[in-house]
Amino acid sequence: MKSIEENLAALELQLPAAPGAGGNYVPFKIIEKTLILSGVISVSNGRILTGQVGQSCEIEEAREAAKACALNALAVIKEALGGSFDRLDSIHSMSGYVNGISDFPDAPLVINGASDLFIALMGDSGRHTRTAVTVAGLPKGAMVEIQVTAGLK
Numbered sequence: 036m037k038s039i040e041e042n043l044a045a046l047e048l049q050l051p052a053a054p055g056a057g058g059n060y061v062p063f064k065i066i067e068k069t070l071i072l073s074g075v076i077s078v079s080n081g082r083i084l085t086g087q088v089g090q091s092c093e094i095e096e097a098r099e100a101a102k103a104c105a106l107n108a109l110a111v112i113k114e115a116l117g118g119s120f121d122r123l124d125s126i127h128s129m130s131g132y133v134n135g136i137s138d139f140p141d142a143p144l145v146i147n148g149a150s151d152l153f154i155a156l157m158g159d160s161g162r163h164t165r166t167a168v169t170v171a172g173l174p175k176g177a178m179v180e181i182q183v184t185a186g187l188k
Contacts, residue, residue: 039109039120042156053114054078054107057174063115069127070185072111076177079103085176088169089136092178094144097133100178101148104131108149108183109156116187124186125160126153132180135169143167149181 043049054075056062064071077084077100084100086092116122131146133139146167153161163183173180 036158039123039156046155048106050106050110050113051078051080053110062111065115065187068124068187070112070115070123070187072108072115072183072185074130074132074174074180074182075104075107075111076174077101077103077179078107078177083175084178086178087134087136088141088145088178089139094141097145097178098148101131101133101146101181102152104179104181105149105152108181112183112185122187123157124188126157126163127184127186128164129153129166129184130182131165131167132170132173133167134171134173134176134178137171139169142169145179146181149179 060073062073084103088094088097112123113120129149131149133142133145135142146165150165153163
């Protein structure tokens with residue numbers, strides 16, 4: 036199977052710089068063979084992707100924001116593992132939060148943007164358990180936020 040880096044190149048995607056903590060917390064914790072990430076918001080090209088799905092943006096734009104979250108999460112994973120994905124075994128779980136209008140029913144469709152990217156880059160080891168919910172707001176007005184737990188070799 037191709038590496039994550041090879042698959043990123045094939046999809047013409049690049050990892051951003053790993054985001055730092057935006058408050059009094061750490062971006063990740065490693066506990067034995069588990070890597071737990073703090074939430075990462077939708078940032079692309081240094082710009083926060085903002086908006087409320089169903090009001091100022093549509094599902095496809097929000098799916099791209101979720102994909103941006105996945106790229107940011109991968110950047111944190113790579114940094115946590117010393118600059119390489121060699122120790123990454125799988126994505127165990129992901130919680131996805133969509134800044135949406137009241138009663139927005141399609142959070143799972145939005146969060147598929149992140150899930151689909153993990154699977155495209157990692158195959159079956161990118162498949163994960165998941166929660167996808169609509170919320171009334173996210174930090175800095177972000178459109179999407181995800182939190183990831185990964186397994187290590």
